[in-house]
Amino acid sequence: MKNTSIITPNQHALIRLPSEGMKVVELKPDQIINLGKFGSFKVNEILGYSYGQAFEILDDYMVRPIKSLMEDQVQPMENESTQEEEGQFTRKDIATILSESSENNQFIIDVGSQIQKLSSDDIDKLKNSGVSSDVGQQIIDKIIEGHAGFDKKTLFSQQKYLKRKQAKFFRRFSVDYLGGSQLLEYFLEKDNQRVFDMTTESLGLLFSYANVKPGGKYLLIDETGGVILYALMERMNGEGSIVSIHENEHPNHILLRNSDYTDEMIDRMVKPINWLQFVETNAEKINWKDEPEDVIENMKATRKAQYYRQKKRAQDINHVIDLVSEGNFDAFISVSKLHMPSVLPYILPKVGGSRPIAIYSEYKERLLETQHFLSVDRRILAPSIYESKVRHYQTIPGRMHPVMSSRGLDGYVLTGTRVYPKQEGITAVGRGISKKRRAQDETEKS
Amino acid sequence: MPFNSYKDIIEEGDLVLAYINRNHIKPIRVTKDEILNTRYGCFEHNEMIGMSYGEQMGGSRGYGYIYLLAFTPELWTVSLPHRTQIVYTHDSSYIIQRLNIVSGSRVIEAGTGSGSFSHAFSRTVGLEGKLFSYEFHEPRFIEAKAEFEDHGLDKNTLITHRDVCKDGFELHDIPQPFVKDSGIAADAIFLDLPSPWEAIPHLKAVASSTRRVGICCFSPCMEQVVKTVTALNENGWVDVEMVEVAGRRWEARKEMLKDVNDVIKRLKDIQARRNQGLELLKQSRASTPGEKREASNPESGEANPVKVQNTGMGFNPFGRGLRIKEGDEKFEWRDVTGIEPDIKTHTSYLTFAYLQPPPSARVSL
Numbered sequence: 001m002k003n004t005s006i007i008t009p010n011q012h013a014l015i016r017l018p019s020e021g022m023k024v025v026e027l028k029p030d031q032i033i034n035l036g037k038f039g040s041f042k043v044n045e046i047l048g049y050s051y052g053q054a055f056e057i058l059d060d061y062m063v064r065p066i067k068s069l070m071e072d073q074v075q076p077m078e079n080e081s082t083q084e085e086e087g088q089f090t091r092k093d094i095a096t097i098l099s100e101s102s103e104n105n106q107f108i109i110d111v112g113s114q115i116q117k118l119s120s121d122d123i124d125k126l127k128n129s130g131v132s133s134d135v136g137q138q139i140i141d142k143i144i145e146g147h148a149g150f151d152k153k154t155l156f157s158q159q160k161y162l163k164r165k166q167a168k169f170f171r172r173f174s175v176d177y178l179g180g181s182q183l184l185e186y187f188l189e190k191d192n193q194r195v196f197d198m199t200t201e202s203l204g205l206l207f208s209y210a211n212v213k214p215g216g217k218y219l220l221i222d223e224t225g226g227v228i229l230y231a232l233m234e235r236m237n238g239e240g241s242i243v244s245i246h247e248n249e250h251p252n253h254i255l256l257r258n259s260d261y262t263d264e265m266i267d268r269m270v271k272p273i274n275w276l277q278f279v280e281t282n283a284e285k286i287n288w289k290d291e292p293e294d295v296i297e298n299m300k301a302t303r304k305a306q307y308y309r310q311k312k313r314a315q316d317i318n319h320v321i322d323l324v325s326e327g328n329f330d331a332f333i334s335v336s337k338l339h340m341p342s343v344l345p346y347i348l349p350k351v352g353g354s355r356p357i358a359i360y361s362e363y364k365e366r367l368l369e370t371q372h373f374l375s376v377d378r379r380i381l382a383p384s385i386y387e388s389k390v391r392h393y394q395t396i397p398g399r400m401h402p403v404m405s406s407r408g409l410d411g412y413v414l415t416g417t418r419v420y421p422k423q424e425g426i427t428a429v430g431r432g433i434s435k436k437r438r439a440q441d442e443t444e445k446s
Numbered sequence: 447m448p449f450n451s452y453k454d455i456i457e458e459g460d461l462v463l464a465y466i467n468r469n470h471i472k473p474i475r476v477t478k479d480e481i482l483n484t485r486y487g488c489f490e491h492n493e494m495i496g497m498s499y500g501e502q503m504g505g506s507r508g509y510g511y512i513y514l515l516a517f518t519p520e521l522w523t524v525s526l527p528h529r530t531q532i533v534y535t536h537d538s539s540y541i542i543q544r545l546n547i548v549s550g551s552r553v554i555e556a557g558t559g560s561g562s563f564s565h566a567f568s569r570t571v572g573l574e575g576k577l578f579s580y581e582f583h584e585p586r587f588i589e590a591k592a593e594f595e596d597h598g599l600d601k602n603t604l605i606t607h608r609d610v611c612k613d614g615f616e617l618h619d620i621p622q623p624f625v626k627d628s629g630i631a632a633d634a635i636f637l638d639l640p641s642p643w644e645a646i647p648h649l650k651a652v653a654s655s656t657r658r659v660g661i662c663c664f665s666p667c668m669e670q671v672v673k674t675v676t677a678l679n680e681n682g683w684v685d686v687e688m689v690e691v692a693g694r695r696w697e698a699r700k701e702m703l704k705d706v707n708d709v710i711k712r713l714k715d716i717q718a719r720r721n722q723g724l725e726l727l728k729q730s731r732a733s734t735p736g737e738k739r740e741a742s743n744p745e746s747g748e749a750n751p752v753k754v755q756n757t758g759m760g761f762n763p764f765g766r767g768l769r770i771k772e773g774d775e776k777f778e779w780r781d782v783t784g785i786e787p788d789i790k791t792h793t794s795y796l797t798f799a800y801l802q803p804p805p806s807a808r809v810s811l
Contacts, residue, residue: 004657005654005656005657005658006656006657006809006811008811009811047811048808048809048810048811049805049808050656050657050658050802050803050807051657051658052658052685052800052802053802053805054684065805065808067684067802068684068685069685071684177546177658179546181543181544181546200540200543200544201536201539201540201543201691203543204539204540204541204542204543204544205535205536205539205540207539207542207543208519208520208535208538208539208542208566209520209535209539211518211519211520211569212570213549213569213570213572214549214550214572214573214574215451215572216452234546234548235548235549235570236548236549237548237549237550237572237574238549239549239572328454330452352452352454352499352500353454353498353499353500353501353516354499354500354514354515354516355452355500355516356518356520364696364783365781367698368696368698368781368782368783369698369781371697371698372698372700372781375698381465381513381515382465382468383698384695384696384697385695385696385697385698385783386535386536386693386694386695386696387693387694387695387696388536388539388540388691388692388693388694389691389692389694390540390689390690390691390692391689391690391691391692392687392689393687393688393689393690393795395675395686395687395688395797396675397672397675397676398672400668400671400672400688412696417500417513417515417521418500419500419501419502419513419515420498420500420501420502421502422501422502422504422511425504426502426504426511427504427505427508427509427510427511428509428510428511429485429486429487429509429510
């Protein structure tokens with residue numbers, strides 16, 4: 001079973017950098033992980049701490065745990081002394097750095113790069129000076145010293161400046177648990193097309209409206225390569241099954257390798273089926289016949305292995321085809337580019353009564369078309385398109401405001417409930433009903 | 447247990463959501479010989495027994511219908527009796543996803559309020575997980591406790607009558623199945639309280655000490671957020687970030703496609719008809735000079751341009767004066783989306799933060 005709380009060897013993890021960059025890594029013991037300008041560290045150094053822990057990179061690929069990635073001041077952790085080594089710059093605390101500031105920007109004159117006395121060569125020299133621990137903070141101290149107009153800045157703009165420099169020079173990182181949300185966040189940043197621009201809020205909406213719970217049996221189309229599948233498996237925590245429909249001969253769940261789930265668990269939960277097998281269940285079923293024991297006994301080793309592989313494949317396919325024939329799925333979840341009005345006629349009969357469907361698209365127009373299709377079809381009650389957008393704030397008391405820019409794209413989730421409408425004998429209450437009711441009352445009286 | 451298993455056929459004693467329309471979903475307990483009376487018809491419980499979940503049911507007097515739906519926390523959020531302001535699905539779904547709440551998670555929730563979020567938590571954490579819910583208002587507590595038992599939430603949910611701001615979260619008589627590490631050991635915390643900053647100092651005692659613990663504080667006012675952020679910082683929580691969620695609902699609609707060339711054609715048609723009418727008028731005047739009124743009499747005037755327009759006679763490409771159903775096949779339509787008429791512009795601010803076990807708790811692997 002994978003560990004979700006402790007940084008564990010041979011598991012994948014998400015590294016966060018001061019620049020807000022991210023990196024997915026596999027934590028192989030004794031290896032060194034290179035974070036570019038933020039430094040390199042040895043994997044063994046971080047193992048055993050809790051996920052979420054932030055570190056500062058020291059000399060020789062060593063690290064030390066720190067309070068958080070962007071905390072203004074490196075706070076001494078417990079059981080650690082704070083001695084400053086002789087002959088080095090002493091670290092000024094933030095209060096001193098920011099003690100000289102201006103009320104407003106009245107005295108700021110834009111002279112471009114001349115304002116900074118420290119050249120980039122000087123900074124490179126500092127970087128290579130061999131003082132590894134804390135070198136980031138020292139560079140920042142020097143930059144501020146060399147900044148002729150720093151004391152003319154307001155306190156707010158000083159802090160902003162400081163934060164910018166910290167994001168650039170801090171040699172820090174933190175190690176997060178790589179869950180479904182984190183994997184999605186990573187791809188949204190690195191390769192947004194791959195995950196159809198889906199945000200955490202859209203994923204949450206999709207799973208809540210699909211009423212996902214442990215033990216369910218879900219019908220899924222995931223064209224992201226496994227991000228949604230991973231998040232769904234995580235929600236279900238090993239209980240239940242997912243029939244995953246794919247459009248190629250073989251499924252593409254390549255990103256599941258980041259999940260660290262065992263093959264046994266993936267095998268048990270995930271039942272891939274391609275569209276041909278899904279639609280033409282009878283024709284695609286494999287008529288498997290066991291060879292007699294003695295024939296198997298006499299097979300060559302390679303032939304025997306092949307025989308068992310074929311047998312397993314036949315059993316798997318027949319099993320998933322049975323699951324589909326049986327129908328009664330607990331939800332249909334889709335993150336796909338397929339044209340839904342062509343997909344849903346195959347899907348809707350397979351969804352159980354009063355169970356939800358939840359379809360994601362980054363384009364509202366595609367869901368609009370789908371909703372129109374469903375309104376005519378009537379097998380989905382009250383289909384609606386939901387949109388969820390999170391606005392992030394700069395969260396510093398006294399200076400709270402929404403961040404100045406954010407991603408432009410939102411996603412949309414169409415959801416509704418599978419029902420069995422009556423073909424006839426239903427009179428809606430509306431125009432003319434009171435007349436009808438009166439007439440009925442009359443006949444009842446007489 | 448409506449929240450932790452799926453059912454196909456309605457049995458006596460089941461909790462069913464009678465869907466009347468989008469804004470009217472009525473929870474009922476299926477009981478022999480009872481009748482659900484609504485403005486939209488009467489429905490006999492006896493008839494429901496044996497029907498499938500999801501089936502449409504006609505009214506017993508020949509008019510009206512309902513759909514018989516199974517319970518989900520999301521439908522419940524639409525139908526529940528409001529005891530307090532509730533947490534809507536846009537917020538609750540994001541909080542669950544962002545805090546990585548999954549089957550097996552151990553969650554603290556204070557206060558319980560209307561219990562809408564409790565249902566979503568309980569569903570998501572499953573029987574492997576646990577929900578510890580706290581409510582300081584006694585009548586609300588009693589009502590919620592009864593409701594949780596009625597809905598089968600008590601299998602994984604422990605509700606306590608407590609003012610957590612004053613008395614903290616620690617429990618001394620936790621039923622054995624709910625205990626972990628001899629206490630609550632929560633992985634995730636949700637605070638929907640008027641003054642969360644008073645409860646925050648009490649959290650260390652109940653938060654898991656072996657993993658990173660996430661919190662979300664739900665407050666409508668900025669002033670509350672500022673105090674909460676300060677308290678989180680002072681109590682060692684890190685990566686503090688406040689966000690808000692904007693939720694919207696869109697509906698697919700159809701709008702008539704109006705081609706300006708059709709407008710011009712219609713104007714021409716009207717003009718031609720008017721000229722024709724004037725011609726007829728002239729002729730009738732010429733023949734019977736005294737009878738002026740007859741021509742303008744709407745009853746007889748097939749040449750009357752006003753009448754032409756109102757009855758849709760002549761060239762009438764947009765069905766003026768007619769009652770037209772959206773999407774009528776005789777006309778051309780364009781698919782559009784309309785937003786719900788009233789949107790929630792603000793529910794609450796969501797302040798997230800994390801509590802990290804001390805580095806000294808490092809384990810050797």
